[in-house]
Amino acid sequence: MGSYLRPATLAEAIEALARAADDGRPGVIVAGATDHYPARVGRVTDDDVIDVTGIAGLRAIEPADGGWRIPALATWTDVATADLPPLFDGLRRAARTIGGRQIQNRATVVGNLVNASPAADGTPNLLALDAEVVLASVRGERRVPVAAFVTGNRTTVRAADEIVTGLFIPALDSSVRSTFLKLGSRAYLVISIAMVAAVVAVDATRRVTHARVAVGACSPVARRLWDLEAALVGQPAAPGVGATVRPEHLAGLSPIDDVRGTGTYRLEGAEALVRRALEELAA
């Protein structure tokens, strides 16, 4: 039988993580627990759990340092109900498509990222938001771009003694808009077949100045479509902008065949979603 600790401070948590790592039995960090339990149905468990939900000051989403901070304990409902600028519209839409309300009320944005499912709805949004992941340990704090944080299916650069304390999202100018489109086989409680997050900013003449487009569930880690983004910059943000998308812009994706859909279909669906996301932002 494993151990359980619910520290009241971050310092206590990282010390416990360090001790556990030293003992060769890395601590299992639990917050919303909505990914923790499903992975253990019908299994014998022996986790040394560090439940971080008792740590104060890790909940409120707030402006900070020319951007926004989404702390480790911010839930999807917090995202959906917080007073946030249009930059976060995509993330807010994702917030209401992750599980049912029961999940959204407990599951955290950070947990969704750290769990590192290829189908995590949060990840493409965080990629499109250029989010940075803030990690803490007894060795200090470090920041890693989301694109470098998730390294594969269920793997990240988080070391055994580290905890993600939150995310930092840099602000963009006031012209920015964002969206999130998800493709699934039913209305609620659906794991994405493919999904697209997009952030677009324009200048006074409504030409694209910034474009960030990320696709999820079509590769082991959600990916930005860098070539497409480059092609979009300077284009007029007007109906028809979706035509900018070319199949080669999605060439970096490597969707698989599974029970939710074939790889061919995923790619086709992702392309359609990318076009629609851009059209929506240009409308």
Place this chain on the structure above:
Amino acid sequence: MTAWVSFRVNGRPVDIEVEPMRRLADVLREDLGLTGTKVGCNAGDCGACTVRIDDQQACACLVPVAQVAGSDVRTVEGMGAAATRGAGEAPPREFADLSGLQQAFLETGAAQCGICTPGMLMAAEELVEGPDAPTEAQIADAIGGVLCRCTGYRKIVEAVGQAAAATRGGPVGAAGPAGGPGAATAPLGARLPAVGARLAKVDGIERVAGTATYGADQPPAAFLALRAVRSPHARARFRIGDLEPLRRRFPGLAMVLTAADIPGQNRYGIYATGKDQPALADGEVRHRGEAVLALVGDAATIDGIADTDVPIEWEPLSPLADMQAATAADAPVLHAHAPGNVLISGRVARGDVDAGLEAASAIAEIEVETTFVEHAYIEPEAGSARRVGDRIELFVSTQTPYMDRDEVALILGLRPDQVRIIPSAVGGGFGGKLDLSVHPLVATAAWLLDRPVRAVWTRPESMAASPKRHPSTIRARAGADADGRLTAFQFHGDFDTGAYASWGPTVANRVPVHAMGPYEVPAILATTRAIHTNNPPAGAFRGFGVPQAAIAHEAIMDDLAAQLGLDALEFRLRNALRAGSTTATGQVLEASAGLAACLEALRTHWIARRLAASAWNEQAVAGGLRSRRGVGIGAMWYGIGNTSMMNPSTIELGVDRDGAVTLYSGAVDIGQGASTVLVQIAADALGVAPETVALVSGDTDRTADAGKSSASRQTFVSGNAARLAGEDLRAQVLQLAEAGDGATITLGDGRATVTEPGGRPVVIDLAELPPVAATDASARPVLLGRGFFDPTTTPLDADGQGRPYATYAFGAQIAEVEVDLDLGTTRVLGMVAAHDVGRAVNPTQVEGQIHGGIAQGLGLALMEAYVPGRTENLHDYLVPTVGDMPPITCLLIEDPEPAGPFGAKGVGEPALVPTAPAILGAIHAATGARITTVPASPDRVRGAIREFEAAGSRAASRPGAGATSGAATPGADATPRAGADPDRADLSA
């Protein structure tokens, strides 16, 4: 390690020492005894365990109990008058004790089996309390995380809306629990009939209050726990090693049960001649998830033993993965009695099919593939057993207590009367709880250990081990003459019955009878095979193979109509079976064949919706929108009860010396409403108000055998038995009073009062009557009515000719869909369902069955695919959510069945059958693509559209050529032709 955790539950402080990571759901249910919170998956996929933590809804199965320290937890037990009651007081038993939301659930029929109801109530409660009246979209968002497999959600949405309106002083539903004209206890002589009334479920209060006891709701501390260890291989030999080290390592292990321990026959199965399934595998497993041994001990010990701790040596063998592999010439034979792995063949032949096809002006052909479909009842299999002297008693979630009794007796080597089955409240069945599940294991362990033993299957275990809907490969061909009359129908269906027979023979026999659909066809050849593979057993699932066959025959009807330039509804109407028609088995339908009335009732909807869809599509094309709408139709018929087999029910209705009336019904209510319907029928037959009739249900020691809750038979067969019991009892009372049949009867206060019209009341002192014997030895009735009914059928001959069923249900549905052409996603916008039920004994419940059947039909059509080893959970195996269910218009057609109780037939399975055909027809109408492999998942629909568009652009380059729509089924060149379909959308935009 444990820790003290303090919080409040329903306002009462709780302070317990507990494992901090213990799931809140387990603490509530097992440590605090609050079993109103249900567990369906332990993974946040079903929402049955939804509670409110500091007012916010949460899945209690995903919350470490330590996280609720200091919080307010609210459960279903806190609703209604319970909130004002002190600790330890009785739960609500009266309608008035319920909250407004609970009352609305009861009145609208929003609770069927009731297993999702507490979760739904908790998810919806916040909206009802909220400052603004919720919109339908807000209601859907609020309950979107709770799955319901029975109701199709529509009545739940209605109930939430009604309750929210009531709290704002808006119009409320009918007052009182009965919610209809039968509700009031009217004065003598003015009693309204119960049959036809929207009576609330007689077992409804306990379901909305969360007090009904389901299979997993007994207190675990009173039992040893049992867990099966299951095969990870689809086919393997195995050897169990030395168990001594395991016993030494886990002293709490009371027993390791293996095949060698089975006291009687280690074989069970539905058919007396086909018992082929071991309770525990004996050296060889034939499907993934098959039980090889069972661990019995205290719960903590059993939870702590991993499969890998158990010494089992596996020798995997190459499995027969599908029917093709199983019927290959060199395939190993899985059962000696099934050479070539063909368990059984079915056949119906009538007339000259070749001549009929020769004479046809139009011929249509199709190949259909369907896959495993999982029942996905929200309550996994669960139950317990205890030995009482030389008898064994089981408390178990089941659809068929008497068959269970006989099967358990064989396995334990006992006489059937030594086995007692007490059905729990059943959290959904749909055919899946007609097979044994936990029964043989808990019974054997309890018998051998002489200690109570219980087992609750996990969701993955339930999905891996329970039977499924048969995958099928169907080829069908039919012809029609220039007048639009069917001339011949040819059909062959292979059904993957998996590793064991289960209900495979039923599917093989039922399908050929129904293969051509509800139409009069002079020449028919319909054949089927049930084929063994190393897949999970396929058994009974709402419709026994008929829904799969309907996908084929309805696509063919669409195609023939299109080829002949006829409207799809009118073509069906022209060929509809009617009173006087001869069926494929040579049976002449004497009455109650209301398909034509169903189609006629749909006609205005059909025309209006098609016009609306066409207009919408024109706008979509003009606006460059890549979505299209379409309308489709499906029709069905379904024989009520067993196919050409004995099918009896016996029901007793007793009056005790106080004048209390009790219905002793062996018919299990699995949520469909059998108990309510039987009470309504018995009450009217006796001539008393239904509220005065108490119910004893299902217990094999207390009720006579009323057969199984399957084959849509309980209203028709047990309903007749209940009617006869009521009439018998009424005749006895009238005889005592020497009164004629027009007299009224009132019972109570130890008296029966009989009053003839215009006459003086005759009072019979019931206390003076001697007790009479009843099946329930604990009962002391002084008068007992008994009803026995077995529908008249005959065996089918070698050509399948005969009278397989006494009566048939008929129905037709239309579906309107919107398909996203680029993404292949299909949204069902609306359904209209017309069903001939003979007589709607309880219209609310009939609608509930139709809604729920449509939900499962929609799942079959669009999303449900069980893949062994891959989709053993409710997030990879998708069933419809509230957001997937469109508004449904129900049109109840009552073409009375002379042999039915008050004219009634059945509707449980019929409601599902036409849904998938209607939806697939609507997708075809919207896109031109005919989907012949279900589910019509987005990737399949998109693929079919892609091929259709490619074929269309090729065809467009040939002058005069119409696009063919057979792209989705290469080789099926007779799928509907584009040119003849007036509703097909223009895809060129």
